[in-house]
Amino acid sequence: MLNKRSFSGWKRFVLCLPVIFVFAHMLPVLELRQHSSVQYQHKEKPKKFDRLVLGPASGEGLPDRLQCQGTKALNKTSRTFPNDSHSEDLVVFVTFFATYNSTVDRRVNGRPVDLVTVGDTSYNKVERSMAILNVFINFIQVTMPQSDVIILTDPASELPVHRDKVTIHPIQGEYSRDLLMLQRIRSYIAFLEIVLEKQSQRQGKVRHYIFTDSDIAVVNDLGQMFAEYSNFDLALTFRNNKEQPLNSGFIAVRGTAEGILRAKAFFQEVLKVYSSKFMKASRMLGDQLALFWVVKSQPSFDVRRFTRREAFIDEIGGASVLFLPCSIYNWTPPEGAGQFHGMPLDVKVVHFKGSRKRLMLESWNFLHSSSSDISDMLCLILKSGRTKYDF
Numbered sequence: 609m610l611n612k613r614s615f616s617g618w619k620r621f622v623l624c625l626p627v628i629f630v631f632a633h634m635l636p637v638l639e640l641r642q643h644s645s646v647q648y649q650h651k652e653k654p655k656k657f658d659r660l661v662l663g664p665a666s667g668e669g670l671p672d673r674l675q676c677q678g679t680k681a682l683n684k685t686s687r688t689f690p691n692d693s694h695s696e697d698l699v700v701f702v703t704f705f706a707t708y709n710s711t712v713d714r715r716v717n718g719r720p721v722d723l724v725t726v727g728d729t730s731y732n733k734v735e736r737s738m739a740i741l742n743v744f745i746n747f748i749q750v751t752m753p754q755s756d757v758i759i760l761t762d763p764a765s766e767l768p769v770h771r772d773k774v775t776i777h778p779i780q781g782e783y784s785r786d787l788l789m790l791q792r793i794r795s796y797i798a799f800l801e802i803v804l805e806k807q808s809q810r811q812g813k814v815r816h817y818i819f820t821d822s823d824i825a826v827v828n829d830l831g832q833m834f835a836e837y838s839n840f841d842l843a844l845t846f847r848n849n850k851e852q853p854l855n856s857g858f859i860a861v862r863g864t865a866e867g868i869l870r871a872k873a874f875f876q877e878v879l880k881v882y883s884s885k886f887m888k889a890s891r892m893l894g895d896q897l898a899l900f901w902v903v904k905s906q907p908s909f910d911v912r913r914f915t916r917r918e919a920f921i922d923e924i925g926g927a928s929v930l931f932l933p934c935s936i937y938n939w940t941p942p943e944g945a946g947q948f949h950g951m952p953l954d955v956k957v958v959h960f961k962g963s964r965k966r967l968m969l970e971s972w973n974f975l976h977s978s979s980s981d982i983s984d985m986l987c988l989i990l991k992s993g994r995t996k997y998d999f
Contacts, residue, residue: 667950
């Protein structure tokens with residue numbers, strides 16, 4: 609028979625069994641969480657490079673994609689030029705731009721920590737933004753030299769931009785960082801109202817408008833878009849993305865009185881939805897979420913069309929809206945099917961979103977300082993696009 613002490617010890621052992629069992633099962637879970645946390649931290653802080661890093665070019669062997677050997681294009685992208693279309697119409701690029709001066713001069717060993725060098729030039733944060741803006745203008749003046757550029761900005765800003773065919777257009781509004789994308793839509797509406805007022809005074813050529821982010825490179829003529837698709841009021845670019853299929857970085861407006869009036873009404877509806885539903889995303893994505901909401905709220909609209917790489921037109925709130933594939937009119941190097949399947953030969957716009965701003969400056973330097981053409985430069989972009997850079 610067991611004595612009392614043995615029985616007591618056995619009883620304590622039995623009572624501890626559930627604790628041992630739970631602990632044994634919790635240990636792998638804790639290790640998994642720790643491992644996941646390390647992975648998450650690693651993803652949150654990817655290494656960024658201060659120089660171009662070339663990798664393999666996507667789309668190798670595909671007949672309708674750019675083929676590269678180093679930074680030399682083996683097949684050329686199909687390019688059109690402004691005089692190819694023999695059109696009397698003009699295209700005006702409109703971009704929204706604001707800068708923010710840093711109140712803290714952060715230095716290590718007497719050197720600013722936010723200083724970035726590209727080529728032979730070093731930039732602080734404000735100078736970086738201005739460099740991107742100037743390269744945006746450079747690309748337009750190379751590929752579409754007849755086009756004007758209008759910069760919508762805060763009246764308090766003093767932008768050091770003195771270029772031919774470039775106009776600074778101040779718009780009153782709220783330019784705080786948290787409301788910047790909301791203000792952009794308001795500025796578009798205010799600008800279109802001014803254009804409408806002047807419409808009756810203007811004779812001769814029609815002036816179409818393309819509203820873009822300033823971190824894009826126009827690498828092909830966009831004037832033919834208005835002739836090829838003759839029945840739209842405004843155009844949006846789409847991608848195969850379930851939550852955010854529309855990108856607000858490229859919006860075209862036909863320069864007729866009807867087109868401008870309908871585009872203005874469309875923007876006003878987007879602004880209304882933005883203000884009522886997506887203010888929590890006001891700093892970055894609210895405009896794109898509002899755009900999609902307005903479009904998908906049309907009862908007959910079929911969102912499955914966003915999964916195909918084909919342009920289409922639909923009626924949205926009284927406006928004829930042309931939907932253009934991002935893979936041609938808003939191609940982004942680091943993401944989406946466009947990158948992983950290569951660069952289409954008919955690409956017209958490259959969008960250097962996120963951490964690809966250095967790549968935009970490097971691409972212009974490459975084109976400007978070498979005997980290479982735009983197709984070769986696109987090889988540089990294609991082979992560098994997946995790398996994260998320092999700004």
